[in-house]
Amino acid sequence: MAGPVGLDQGTGCYRSAIRPPLRPWQVRERRFRTTRFGRRGxxxxxxxxxxxxxxxxxxxxxxxxxxxxxxxxxxxxxLRQWQSEQARRANPAGGRY
Known part of the structure; x- marks a missing residue:
């Protein structure tokens, strides 16, 4: 069962709150156990x-x-740099009167 889904603040992605993000190495290292019934094909x-x-x-x-x-x-x-430059151009005295 998947569990509640919400926005992960670290990544900005929606994911299950129960399970951490799946990483490539976890997929590569995953092994499936054989049961007493065999591999089932x-x-x-x-x-x-x-x-x-x-x-x-x-x-x-x-x-x-x-x-x-x-x-x-x-x-x-x-964008922040551009905004700062625009503010300096709009007020070249730096806010001094």
Whole structure:
């Protein structure tokens, strides 16, 4: 069962409040136990190949998110600098009368 979903303040992403974010290394290292009933037709190599593919995709998403966050910070800083310059031009005396 997924659990309550809310906005993660650290990442700005919506996620389950019960489980932490899944990381690529967690997918790669995941192993499935065999039961006394056997593997139930699962080929361990195919499962591992799929997990590796999911981990690669997840790593790409994490990289893209990191790039987006860095770009947003760069835009925010550039906007603040521009706003400061505009304020200085509008009031060159620096607020002195």
């Amino acid at each position: 699962l080929d361990p190599d195919e499962v591992q190949e799929f997990l590796d593919r999911v981990a690669d995709d997840l790593a790409a998403v994490h990289d893209a998110l990191g790039n987006s966050v860095r770009e947003a910070v760069r835009f925010r800083d550039a």
